[in-house]
Amino acid sequence: MERLGKQTIKFNTPPTITEASSIVGPKEAQGPLAKYFDQCLEDEFWGEKTWEKAESKIIKENVNTLIFKSGIPIDQIDYCFAGDLLNQCISSSFGLRDINLPFFGVFGACSTFVESMCLGSVFIEGGGAKNVVCATSSHFCSAEKQFRFPLELGNQRTPTAQWTVTGSGASLLSSSGSGPYITNITPGKIIDMGIKDANNMGAAMAPAAFDTLITHLQDTCRKPSYYDLIITGDLGYIGKDILTELAETKGYNIKNNYNDCGVLIFDKNEQDTHSGGSGCACVATTFSGYLYKQLKSRKINKILLIATGALMNATSSQQGESIPGIAHAISIEN
Amino acid sequence: MERLGKQTIKFNTPPTITEASSIVGPKEAQGPLAKYFDQCLEDEFWGEKTWEKAESKIIKENVNTLIFKSGIPIDQIDYCFAGDLLNQCISSSFGLRDINLPFFGVFGACSTFVESMCLGSVFIEGGGAKNVVCATSSHFCSAEKQFRFPLELGNQRTPTAQWTVTGSGASLLSSSGSGPYITNITPGKIIDMGIKDANNMGAAMAPAAFDTLITHLQDTCRKPSYYDLIITGDLGYIGKDILTELAETKGYNIKNNYNDCGVLIFDKNEQDTHSGGSGCACVATTFSGYLYKQLKSRKINKILLIATGALMNATSSQQGESIPGIAHAISIEN
Numbered sequence: 001m002e003r004l005g006k007q008t009i010k011f012n013t014p015p016t017i018t019e020a021s022s023i024v025g026p027k028e029a030q031g032p033l034a035k036y037f038d039q040c041l042e043d044e045f046w047g048e049k050t051w052e053k054a055e056s057k058i059i060k061e062n063v064n065t066l067i068f069k070s071g072i073p074i075d076q077i078d079y080c081f082a083g084d085l086l087n088q089c090i091s092s093s094f095g096l097r098d099i100n101l102p103f104f105g106v107f108g109a110c111s112t113f114v115e116s117m118c119l120g121s122v123f124i125e126g127g128g129a130k131n132v133v134c135a136t137s138s139h140f141c142s143a144e145k146q147f148r149f150p151l152e153l154g155n156q157r158t159p160t161a162q163w164t165v166t167g168s169g170a171s172l173l174s175s176s177g178s179g180p181y182i183t184n185i186t187p188g189k190i191i192d193m194g195i196k197d198a199n200n201m202g203a204a205m206a207p208a209a210f211d212t213l214i215t216h217l218q219d220t221c222r223k224p225s226y227y228d229l230i231i232t233g234d235l236g237y238i239g240k241d242i243l244t245e246l247a248e249t250k251g252y253n254i255k256n257n258y259n260d261c262g263v264l265i266f267d268k269n270e271q272d273t274h275s276g277g278s279g280c281a282c283v284a285t286t287f288s289g290y291l292y293k294q295l296k297s298r299k300i301n302k303i304l305l306i307a308t309g310a311l312m313n314a315t316s317s318q319q320g321e322s323i324p325g326i327a328h329a330i331s332i333e334n
Numbered sequence: 335m336e337r338l339g340k341q342t343i344k345f346n347t348p349p350t351i352t353e354a355s356s357i358v359g360p361k362e363a364q365g366p367l368a369k370y371f372d373q374c375l376e377d378e379f380w381g382e383k384t385w386e387k388a389e390s391k392i393i394k395e396n397v398n399t400l401i402f403k404s405g406i407p408i409d410q411i412d413y414c415f416a417g418d419l420l421n422q423c424i425s426s427s428f429g430l431r432d433i434n435l436p437f438f439g440v441f442g443a444c445s446t447f448v449e450s451m452c453l454g455s456v457f458i459e460g461g462g463a464k465n466v467v468c469a470t471s472s473h474f475c476s477a478e479k480q481f482r483f484p485l486e487l488g489n490q491r492t493p494t495a496q497w498t499v500t501g502s503g504a505s506l507l508s509s510s511g512s513g514p515y516i517t518n519i520t521p522g523k524i525i526d527m528g529i530k531d532a533n534n535m536g537a538a539m540a541p542a543a544f545d546t547l548i549t550h551l552q553d554t555c556r557k558p559s560y561y562d563l564i565i566t567g568d569l570g571y572i573g574k575d576i577l578t579e580l581a582e583t584k585g586y587n588i589k590n591n592y593n594d595c596g597v598l599i600f601d602k603n604e605q606d607t608h609s610g611g612s613g614c615a616c617v618a619t620t621f622s623g624y625l626y627k628q629l630k631s632r633k634i635n636k637i638l639l640i641a642t643g644a645l646m647n648a649t650s651s652q653q654g655e656s657i658p659g660i661a662h663a664i665s666i667e668n
Contacts, residue, residue, distance in 0.1 A: 001461050003412070007436045009462045050653055078337070079521060086647070087421040089441045093524060093645035097658045102341045102521040104449060105645070105660075107423045107439040115438060119453060126460025127335050128343045187413060187436040190427060311427035311439070313420070319384055324431045326439075 001125045005219025007212075008186045015124040016177030017295075017332065018131070020288035021066035023058050025140065025166025028277075028285065031266045036289035037167075038065055044141050044166060051142040052086060055166075056095035059084070059137035062168035063096060066133065070172045074100070077172070078129035081116035083107045084137045084280050085164075087146065087313075091137045101133065109309030110205075110234050111188075112136045113169055113284040114328040118185040120173045121330070135170035138279030147198070147314055160200040162236045162262055162278035163271075169284025171292070180295040184220060184331040188212035190311065192324040198317045202239025202262075202275055205308040208325035209235060210246040212306055216329045217252065224254045228300040231291070232327070233283030233307035234262040236276030261286035283307045301334040335459045339553025341546075342520045349458040350511030351629075351666065352465070354622035355400035357392050359474065359500025362611075362619065365600045370623035371501075372399055378475050378500060386420060389473035389500075390429035393418070396502035397430060397469050404506045408434070411506070412463035415450035417441045418471045418614050419498075421480065421647075425471045435467065443643030444539075444568050445522075446470045447503055447618035448662040452519040454507045455664070469504035472613030481532070481648055494534040496570045496596055496612035497605075503618025505626070514629040518554060518665040522546035524645065526658040532651045536573025536596075536609055539642040542659035543569060544580040546640055550663045551586065558588045562634040565625065566661070567617030567641035568596040570610035595620035617641045635668040 004010045022037045029040030041058075048054040059082070067074060080099060083106035084091040096103065108115035116134035123129040141151055143164040149155045173182065191211050195204040209232050217224065224230060224247075235243055240260040247254045261283045262276035287305060294300045306329040312321065338344045356371045363374030375392075382388040393416070401408060414433060417440035418425040430437065442449035450468035457463040475485055477498040483489045507516065525545050529538040543566050551558065558564060558581075569577055574594040581588045595617045596610035621639060628634045640663040646655065 003462065007412075052649055052653065078341075083439075083441055085422075087649065088419075088443065088645065088647040090645070090647050090650050093658050093660075094650065094655065097524040097526045097645075100523060103524050103660060104453065104521060105417075105441040105443075105643075107417055107441040109422065109439075119438065122457055122460055122462050126456055126462070128337065128456050128460070187438060189434060190431040190437050192431045311422065311424070311431075313422040313424050315386055315421065316424050316428065319386065321428065324427050326427075326437060 007215050008184055008219035010184050011125045014181035014183045015121040015173045015175060017171050017180050018174040018177050019066055019070035019172040020292040021062050021069055022169045022285040022289040023062045023167055024285050028165055028167055028265060031271060033265055033290045036293055037285060051139055055091040055137050055139035055142050059091055059095035059135055059168040062170050063133060063135050066170045066172055072131055077101055077131045077133060079104060079123060080133040081106050081120050082135040083112040085143055108326060109311055110278060110280050111307040111309030111326050111328050112280045114305060114307035114330055117171060117330055118187050118328055121182045121185060124173055124175050130175045132173050133170060136280040136284045137168035138164050138281040140164045140166045143279060157274055158199040159274050160238055162201055162275045163273035164279035165265060165277045165281040165285060167281035167285040169281055169288035171288060179334050180332050182330050183333045186212055186216040186219060186329040188327040190324045190326050192322055194322045196322050201278055201310045202236040203242060204310050204323035205325035206235055206239040206242035208327040209243050209306050209308050212327040212329045214250055224252050227257060227302045227304045229303045230254055230258045231303060231305055232260045234278040235260045235308055236262040238275045295334060298334060303332050305330050305332060341549050342518055342553035344518050345459045348515035348517045349455040349507045349509060351505050351514050352508040352511050353400055353404035353506040354626040355396050355403055356503045356619040356623040357396045357501055358619050362499055362501055362599060365605060367599055367624045370627055371619060385473055385476040389425040389471050389476050393425055393429035393469055393471035393502040396504050397467060400504045400506055406465055411435055411465045411467060413438060413457060414467040415440050415454050416469040417446040419477055442660060443645055444612060444614050445641040445643030445660055445662050446614045448639060448641035448664055451664055452521050452662055455516045455519060458507055458509050464509045466507050467504060470614040470618045471502035472498050472615040474498045474500045477613060491608055492533040493608050494572055496535055496609045497607035498613035499599060499611045499615040499619060501615040501619045503615055503622035505622060513668050514666050516664050517667045520546055520550040520553060520663040522661040524658045524660050526656055528656045530656045535612055535644045536570040537576060538644050538657035539659040540569055540573040540576035542661040543577050543640050543642050546661040546663050548584055558586050561591060561636045561638045563637045564588055564592045565637060565639055566594045568612040569594045569642055570596040572609045629668060632668060637666050639664050639666060
């Protein structure tokens with residue numbers, strides 16, 4: 001691998017995304033991407049007694065599906081990189097405690113999926129691993145309970161609010177294979193522009209996506225048009241507009257080939273999700289379900305996947321703090 | 335780098351630990367290692383209004399000290415790997431939001447420091463970075479509030495309980511330098527033996543330390559006596575005894591060269607910390623303060639540093655769950 005510019009690493013023998021897998025909840029199963037997911041659940045509990053246990057089951061079963069689909073024996077998988085939104089990442093730790101793989105816990109809020117793929121691909125390209133699993137999850141009910149209000153309160157949601165995706169997305173990266181390949185990674189910096197509204201995550205995270213996008217383009221000497229698709233993790237409608245405008249101020253026109261997973265995963269008119277989807281599983285299921293299949297079937301061949309995260313918690317907002325954002329980008333190419 | 339055995343990576347051009355830095359709170363400043371820390375605070379708030387803000391300030395100032403002491407310009411540092419115990423790792427995210435470095439959030443509970451060094455050293459050895467910062471923090475007051483009881487309740491502590499270290503430890507890893515070197519890493523698996531007592535973390539984590547220790551020794555074909563010191567992160571007195579006994583069942587005698595940072599950092603008789611120290615900062619400050627100086631002065635030359643973490647949260651314990659443990663090991667040699 002070699003360093004490009006300020007923050008980017010270019011892989012000379014790029015890791016392959018051998019397989020991807022996704023499970024989603026009932027609301028996502030009514031959305032426009034439903035047919036692309038491996039499994040759609042009928043309810044939010046999936047036979048478990050709590051939302052947290054349900055979320056753990058979702059990531060566990062999804063990783064099992066991933067490994068099964070890949071056909072790679074578990075003893076040839078070297079490491080697992082995973083994390084989630086729950087306090088102390090318990091969805092991943094509990095869901096994956098029986099997987100019997102060396103485990104790296106990752107916390108990047110909703111950027112966790114791409115952060116895990118950055119780490120995993122460096123392990124592979126560096127010769128430290130042949131196959132790694134990257135996984136994440138989120139759950140609307142456990143996230144609302146933890147970050148905002150108990151669902152039982154029936155609080156009204158603000159128009160800027162996003163809807164946390166229930167589900168898990170996971171990918172298996174390998175040192176050899178037929179692609180799609182992770183060709184570059186641009187891990188992002190923490191950017192805090194002072195946004196304090198925990199119901200407007202798109203605005204809080206857009207400046208981080210902007211910083212990572214521009215840095216990536218400068219580091220790689222690429223124009224936005226190099227990519228068939230530039231796609232952010234979960235900026236939603238508001239954040240998507242902000243990023244488009246911010247890019248324009250630097251002379252980059254991304255209007256023709258930019259979209260956001262939070263915009264794609266729900267139907268704006270039918271599903272009442274206000275500013276769109278969010279949560280670790282938003283980018284993870286949209287990639288693992290929809291985008292990965294588009295890449296495999298060569299309907300698209302070059303994407304820049306930028307996962308965004310808001311690095312706050314309930315206590316920090318109660319203490320009057322603003323919301324730091326982060327965004328990690330990877331180029332995926334056939 | 336090359337793979338050894340089941341879980342270990344051996345570095346052929348091992349990264350150097352160029353610098354290490356530590357800040358501790360007032361209780362640690364009264365302990366036996368006080369003279370080794372870079373800075374000892376006089377109170378738990380350090381001029382901030384909340385414990386969480388104080389913890390963020392501690393990691394921020396410690397990383398600033400680390401970089402200053404190293405003499406390496408910030409623009410030659412490529413990535414920062416950091417995490418902590420607070421929900422959504424806010425100590426690290428808020429403390430390091432102004433550092434202007436690409437940031438990888440890591441969650442390994444009290445194993446975070448060594449997990450970060452595992453990740454950072456793979457980036458360096460693989461050619462993805464020349465210099466990286468690895469940092470963590472914990473704070474007695476914010477941890478008690480979040481995981482157990484508000485301090486104001488004045489709850490009595492059980493004899494098996496450990497005392498969360500207030501402080502931050504950080505290291506700067508580089509591709510070249512005069513050592514000490516990180517020669518091997520053995521990232522650990524999640525091990526859950528069914529312990530449910532959140533006041534007996536040593537017992538919950540010892541089986542993970544055991545699994546990683548034995549795997550490391552088998553992968554590297556080393557005996558315990560290869561090391562001048564085998565040292566765990568924060569098993570405390572109870573966990574230390576359990577690990578010693580478990581090792582014996584497999585025929586490994588570690589009685590002569592094994593110790594635990596949770597045992598070293600407080601005075602058992604004078605400081606009323608029951609089973610010893612714990613928290614991300616336990617291993618991080620003990621290493622960055624005490625052990626690093628022992629290595630630099632060649633009083634010891636080969637250590638196996640095994641950081642242990644308990645991957646639970648308050649909700650999982652309330653829901654009747656057991657406590658999964660994890661342990662990551664690195665060999666550090668002159």
